[in-house]
Amino acid sequence: MTFSLKLEELMDTNVSVLQSEKDRGKELLEKVRAVQPGKVVIEKDGTSYLAEFDEETGELLFLSCKKINAATADISKLLEEVEHVDRFLIYDGKRCKGFIDAPRLARKLFQSYQRMNAYLTTILETIDSSCTVIDANENVLIWTKGAEDIFSVKREEIIGRKITDFFHREQLELLRTLKDGTTLYRSQHNARENLVVLINSNPVYLQDKIIGAVVSEVDITSQIQLNNELANTTEKLFHLENTVKKLTATEEPFAEIKGNSTLLKNTKKMIKKAATTNTNVLIHGESGVGKELFAKAIHMLREGNDAPFIAINCGAIPSALFESEMFGYEKGAFSGADQRGKKGKVELAKGGTLFLDEIGEMPLDMQVKILRLLQDHKFFSVGGTKEKEVDFRVVAATNRDLKEEVRKGNFREDLYYRLNVVSIEVPPLRKRPEDIIELTHYFLYETSVKYNRPIHGISQGIMQALLKHEWPGNIRELKNVVERLVVFSESGEIKSEYLPFEPNNHAPYNDSPLKHSEGLSLKERLQFTERDIILKELNKAKGNKQTAAKNLQITRATLYNRMNKLGLEL
Template identity: 35%
Template sequence: MEEYKKFIEKSWKKFIETGDIDNGVRTEIAESWKRCKSYGVDPINKNVRPKYSVDADHKTYENEELISVARPIMENVYNIVRGSEFAIILTDKDGYIIEVIGDEDMLKKMDDLNFVKGELWTEKAVGTNAIGTALYINKAIQTIGADHYSITQHSWTCSASPIHDEEGNIIGCINMSGNYYNAHSHTLGIVTAAAHSIQKQLALTIANNLMNVTFNSTCEGMIALDEKLDIKKVNGKALEILNISFEDILNINIKETLRNVSFDKIITLDYKVYNNVECDFYIKNNRVRCIINAVPMKVNEKFVGVVITFRKTQDVHKLVSKVVGYKASYNFDDIITKNSKMKDMIEFAKKASKSDCNILIEGESGTGKELISQSIHNYSDRSSGPFVAINCASIPRELVESELFGYEKGAFTGASKEGHPGKFEIADEGTIFLDEIGELPLDMQTKLLRVLDNNKITRVGGTYEKQLNVRVIVATNRDLKEEIKKKNFRKDLYYRLSVMNIKTIPLNDRKEDIEILVKYFLKKLDIKNGQVGKKVSTYYINKLKEHNWSGNVRELRNVVERDYYLSDISLDLSNYIDEESFSGNDVEKAKINVVPMKSIEKEIIENALKKYNGNIVKTSQVLNIGRSTLYRKIKKYNIIVK
């Protein structure tokens, strides 16, 4: 080592005086000297001035994560060399010193050399040195005595190694500096090992931070248990769902809190896994129903803990509602009318929507009862919640209760083993629309009355009453007061449902709406079929107004749709009003030629096939019939498909 010191000092002097480099000088040092000379670094300047100083606090803040990881490792290294006149220095990727640890005497010498926080130690700033050169060549290097380009550093020995991130980018440099007579090759090995340790620890820290961010940002509650089933980690969402503090949750007994989960089976060799199971958390005398996943953690086939993830059942139901389409599509603006009574009805419905009262909608079939109920929902404060519509007449009598209120696992033969939520649960925080309420069996009317009284439901086969927040809207085309007299409907239920009573207006009482309704239907049909505005005659509108619309708006829409497909663009719809639309007298008054329906049907199919070049799929879609039905009719009428 002494021979090298003498050699390099002589070689440095020769280079400074002549620019020539001896063959024995290390390539990294020789190349660095050349760079420093080209930079114009003064090798003789003994009065070092901080040319490139920056605010040390700002640099510390910028590199906070690197410093927090590196400092413990720097302290470990320093403990090895403590008292041997060495200091450990950390720089950022640009070469600015951001952390220093060392003996007091050494720190004073470093201060005299401006080897302190906030100073730049690149080759361009101070000449060849372990930090600047290591950063330039991107590998570890040791500089001893006259290896340094500046004579002010010839009494030093430095060993430095760059620090990289996971992508191999330089993020800093660690350096160990001391008196040059203490130089030893082992110091370079120590520094290199320290740099690798920082890199690994930093990668681990980043991974851990990412895991923590994921853990705390997920929309699910998460609880991590150790092998003794003690809670070791919990995220903020879990605390929010269970309405409990972090301190309190650490002290709960998970077996008593999640009574439906068999933790004994999880921790045994069975390693039972729970996926999407509905369970109750019992927290401070409260019961929180959630959908959970419970998965055992294993290391080398040894049980080390359990991870539980969960969401509130009602939140899952909201998601299901969005996916399966439990939402209202219509608004009050979709109700087309210029009738004053209809407008009064809409204004009343708007006022009713702002309350949470039960609403009974009465009216004939086809008058838009569900359209009104959807509009009420979308106009209410519950518009962001689910809208669940169910036709009471379409449910088999024996399934009404389970359909409305759900059932627990094993409640009856054929029941799902996980149980099943009813429509009321799915509608929680939203609106449930019970159409044809007059068809509800009497025993179910009693149970519905109880739900309306206390806003709680009990699943079939269950014992737990679940609190709900559901707005109830019902509709009927029956005269419920007459049904009460016939003992078919409960009087108390009627008054409970009809807190707000809305009566729809039959089309026969608002015939001034027929024209705007027809034009609306035609516009929708044009859009659907890619047509350009079919015309409708005044005569056609007048004949429609003369008709007795027992099926109301629904019947009108069906007539217009049928006549639309019977007409050409060049013909008005008045030519196609037939006996299916009106009574015989109306047909006679309209002086319309009555032709057999079979002939019309054959003509419609032939025209459609011609228009779509024999495309069966497109033709069946336009005619709104199945392909098999279309093939059958083609065969029936001996139609030739071209």
Template identity: 35%
Template sequence: MKKFRYRIRFNDRVGMVRDISEIVAKGGANISSLAVKQGEIYLQIESMPEDKLHSILRDISSIPDVYELTPVEWMPHELAEQHLRTVINSVHEGILSINRNFIISTCNVRAMQILKFDQLPIGKALYDVMDLPKDILERIEKGKPVEQKEVIIRTSKGPSRFMINSKPIFDDRGETAGAVITLMKMSEIRRLAHSLTRPVMVTFDDIIYKSKKIKEIVDMAKTVAAGDSTVLLRGESGTGKELFARAIHMESPRRDCPFVAVNCAAIPDTLLESELFGYADGTFTGARRGGRPGLFEFAHHGTIFLDEIAELPPHIQAKLLRVLQEGNVRRLGEMEEIRVDVRIIAATNRPLEEMVVRGDFREDLFYRLNVIPIYLPPLRDHKEDIPVLVDYFIKKFNQKFSKSVQGISPDALELLLNYHWPGNIRELENVMERAMNLCKDHIIKVKDIIINTPSILVSPGEKYFHLKEIVQETEKEALLRALAQGGSARKAAKILGVSHTTVIKKLKKYGLTPD
């Protein structure tokens, strides 16, 4: 039904509201809303014949002290409601308000979006549209606040994790009259945290090369970056697998979302599952109160890089296969599965095909990972890139060490070109850093290049002078033999009869890698 709204301005006096009301009633109209301010009255009357309306307006205008009568589009309370609605619809959190009977009275657009409501739930009971945990409903009912509580809420698209806050509303007598509830998706919270803390990412412009071989690989990686398929990076240690993984992420539509790097060999078996998939409250002794999301949840909408994927134990391989097949993860100690939108980039320097034959790696997981294989060649197969890499490292370490080295002598460069580089680009970087530290002139010379390990520079008579050195050399030799025999840090630990963590610590101590 059409309604008429007017603003009446007058010289303030007693009885003005009575005079206006009598005229409206005498004219046969019904006042549906009335707002009084000092010197102003806002009047809303229901639809009526036009001649009667003109008569009422004429009589109101003739009241003494009335000097203006103007039609308006909205009543003051309607403008306030529109303003409030605009405000709550502009925030990034979902907002719901309920009365003391848990009936929803307010729901903003964001709440409808993240909770997947098909229609506005105004007038419905909160527990009919949201399955909040019992303890949260009890706190709301008792008028107690809820602060930053992580909950799982089922939506039409499946269960999702939210951070919920609730503030009670009290009436004039101090009794609970309802509550205002705010909701935010955990994935959005993690994305916000990532945007505030994320490091400067690597792009393909940061990959230094000159050779045609590496250019072809870069072009291929740029092409596959646009998609969502799983990428498997193959190559020896030090060839730049993580560098390519980060560049692929930054070239992809996921560039503004998290990039999570995981070294599968560096995390002990006992912790790996909880690190990747998270755990619920009270799952094990020492678990963080309230539980913890796994790295797959942190990488939601982004990319997870699983380095040294061949080191995954069998039971983790099975769970990873399920993530690849279903796109769901389940925290340890929970029954609910949460959908995650994550692109997986894996990397290894191990012969996965041989591991599959031996039964050390699941065949079905291998084929799931090997959708787009990218092989990064060893440095000895593209030595034409050594000069440009050397120039790059000189500039890098000049800045780091505040030096002014201008280049490298031809015979020093020749020495680098003739070396076979078992450690690849990582080894070249270490050699250049050592040379930059030793260089006393503006040009790196042969005497500044130390490629072999320092132990060969020690004379036999000095090498085992101290017992501590004998123990260290023996320990180091045992590590190298176990690694050569087992092929991984985890198997080396079994050969030596120590824990996987002990082997990792010893490798770091001696500057070795599991390769």
């Protein structure tokens, strides 16, 4: 919040400039008298004066001034000079713009202080959270309504008194900030036995010296209690869902999509609307958000139970094999081909859904054939002479900006508009942090069952670290992090030292997984090392698998094969 005064606001611009060499004696006196109540600047012998006409004596008064260059003028310097000079003439080049005198300067500065104080007071009365400000002597300067509500201390009781009169010194993070300049951001703190808060704190600096400290606190005690209840409920729900799946063959379309954030609910509503038609659907979303799960949900909503769902990853298949994978081939179509021939993905999708994942990575030469397929629903197998006709619905997904790819010439414009009839954006995990808690608990119990490692729960410290993380790899990254924590857990306890990122500053975690892999076989150690390497490269490449493969000096197909074997979702 800044309230800076400009010279234009300080100056009295009601001035007239006269040259004393031209106007002398009585003529000068009359001219000065004529321009009252304004001021007159007299230029005399290279010196500037403010001239005033004294009505009582009838005399002309000359007040000495100091010239100030408007381009280099600084209010702080004016305040230093005002002890020696009462008036300043402000010049822009050779032209006098106005003057400032000591009373006017003091009045304007006081008005600026009042304005800033009015804003600050209103802000502090408006915010709900607790905000406390102390000076260098530990006296309380500000104590908001939120602080009253959390700590049950009235403002009139604490303002002006030492904060240590009301709280134990060891409980006050604010004093550590005052002493050594320590800053905190969303740090969990036990303010007292039955109160847990999230703290932000900063020192107040004036000319590189700490003159006070500010702390804001949000009560999260109820959130922690709800989190603990959610942990118990999620565990029961997980086991219940598994039991239901075993007893019934029907599935709810969104059963695999966890989370109840507003953004996710809105996305599900759009999916339901899109599924009421047979139109093409294009799903946008970053790598790891679960685009295939949404594609399956569309399929389940608009197809029968026996309808096929055929997925093909357009970035995982070498260009030379793409056509035969998509359209299949006849027996003897090429050297090394299966003598019985092979059905392609398109034919297998007949009467169901063809899911084109990573459509933005499809080779340009194949885009022409896919466009014709979408228009006519007809195709030729490789080596075939008879045209085949199929009926299927198309759902495509991409983590790229297809409009930008079209502009670059990497994607056909006509294919883009053919696919982009209905466009749905799957929000990244960082935009719906409220889903992180539910997903974490679900993956926790899913993984503990998978590895037969009972987990007693997850600490608030680790949960806060997960909530603060940016999740460039989205849900896939969260699932892998939880799996890592379970694998390295001891006696049912999860430890923060096994997080693959630094909890405080979100920096990459440089510790090797081999350091904490005692008790695992050589194969398991190698797999976890390889998983960490691949995830790190994917995060660096922001989910772009082609870039990650290039950095790892392997082909994209090899990367997809390794991800598949390591259980990393494609």
